[in-house]
Amino acid sequence: MTFRLLLQTVLHPTSVVKDLGEAPTSQHPPVSLHGSLQVRHVDAGSCNGCELEVTSAFAPVYDVERFGVRLVASPRHADALLVTGPVTKNMVDPLRKTMQAMPEPRLVISLGDCAHDCGVFKGAYGVEGSVSDVVKVDVHIAGCPPHPEAIVEALRNLTGR
Template sequence: MWQILRQIARTGIVTEPAPSSAAGEATTIQSIHQALLDILGQALTIRQVDAGSCNGCELEIHALGNPYYNIEGLGIKFVASPRHADMLLVTGPVSRHMEEALRRTYVATPEPRLVVAVGDCGCTGGIFGESYASCGRVANVIPVDVTVPGCPPPPIEILRGILSAVRRTKSARS
């Protein structure tokens, strides 16, 4: 026991320091929140679909729910059924096994539906591309409104992509 305590005392704190640009990013997040509320005026529901990703993008999407980004605080919620969704958030290259499921999810989502492809794999097929096991990018299977590149993209970029898709819909309705 004493050996462990001595080792802890010798090693000290080994975590990385907090990001220095936290104040600038916090104001960016607040401005995105306000823009979403101004455009929507109501809640936005998202169905997230993993079409064959490595789960890197899913980790970043889950980070949107933490207190720092607080996506639910501005009325954006993730739902389990595409029938209750306004937007599909699709990650990964579409595997052949997920191709039909993704099409059915798209058809089950009520109009006007939005589709956001997240990550390099969802945008371009990434390192997997098109093959016997992969259809490649999401746009090869269903229409995509906005792409969010990155491997994986940071949560703030995913939030910007959602805002961009909502703005396109708002301008199309006007």
């Protein structure tokens, strides 16, 4: 039984994977990526809600990897920096340095409401400000936390696939 289920998943992955429709038509990627986007994720002080949704976007159901997006282990390999959470005082420097370590052309994506306006952490003693206070943000994904479909859509707009 388990084997049959496995075989079915292998031969027809669409039974698990969500069909997300055609490639986006109204796309204005800030840089030309040739259908390949390497993402470096930085948690600048997030509650880990956004991280769960990012994981979900790369997991079998949403599987954003099929559109040419991959998470990488080094900012040197990355095209985009994915920042979650309000920027805490201790993360200001690491965030800035991570962005400077990325080769041009580079993008900064802020993910979640906290990254945009600090959300419920606004005015907290450890918080320096939103992501745009520290680095220039190119794309924002709204939500608390954003739905995986929103994350996938934003990333597809960048790869154009």
